[in-house]
């Protein structure tokens with residue numbers, strides 16, 4: 603009522619905490635409903651050969667079409683799903699839906715590319731994840747070589763032989779393993795060489811700022827040397843300009859992903875890319 607009545611900071615703070623709690627509780631409840639009512643879909647973002655603009659693979663990204671809130675970002679609801687164990691049914695849905703899409707594309711006469719699915723470390727801790735992957739691949743009639751799994755460096759946080767054994771089992775099956783957001787987490791070189799990654803994804807942060815400061819570019823070069831030592835491939839994510847493409851090519855990085863080429867696309871639009879195979883930007887031939 604009066605401008606002079608200042609809100610006590612601790613009141614504002616506890617109000618905010620309560621609001622966050624309420625939001626989390628509401629979202630958890632709504633996530634349960636979303637699973638039951640199948641409010642999710644997958645979008646696909648191309649992975650591109652930077653030198654030729656050719657489509658080489660894609661990443662499946664979950665989208666939640668909330669009946670009243672609209673599109674809720676996975677950055678918001680995946681952490682909540684991880685805290686509430688709901689990541690188990692959601693993760694299994696993502697895996698199965700991605701494999702179904704692969705199967706549908708093949709049945710439609712398209713030549714699919716490898717689809718990468720993001721996997722939360724929690725999924726590995728909930729039992730026989732490798733077995734689940736094997737079962738879903740068989741159920742959908744998809745070869746392990748057509749599937750990639752992206753995990754972040756948080757896999758290294760708890761030294762777990764169970765987790766490592768599952769990753770080795772997946773790798774032995776022929777599933778491609780990709781280390782996501784590399785450079786943002788806790789990575790020991792010892793772990794890196796112990797885990798069977800096929801690909802390292804350089805985190806967007808380094809790529810966004812590649813041209814601002816030599817530091818970021820030097821880090822990317824260092825990651826590429828590391829990947830070579832580990833016999834893994836490198837892909838840069840978060841490419842938003844042709845200048846960054848050129849800078850990446852100049853240091854020998856040949857694969858990338860980002861809005862410069864394409865936003866994540868609805869399955870229907872992605873089919874069009876599967877036919878085209880090319881993402882060469884306008885003006886460069």
Ligand code: C2E
Nearest residue numbers: 663664676677680696720721722840841842860861862866
């Ligand atoms: P991520 O796996 O590192 O995925 C990359 C994120 O960056 C995606 O956001 C993508 O849309 C966005 N992105 C791609 N290119 C660009 C670019 O050029 N510029 C910018 N600014 N952003 C770009 P999205 O789809 O919102 O996903 C956020 C995160 O949520 C993902 O990060 C991943 O950690 C998680 N996530 C998404 N889908 C799933 C899923 O099915 N399961 C699990 N466990 N996590 C998922």
Ligand code: MG
Nearest residue numbers: 661720752782
């Ligand atoms: Mg990812």
Ligand code: MG
Nearest residue numbers: 782783803839
């Ligand atoms: Mg990433």
Ligand code: MG
Nearest residue numbers: 677754782783
């Ligand atoms: Mg991420």
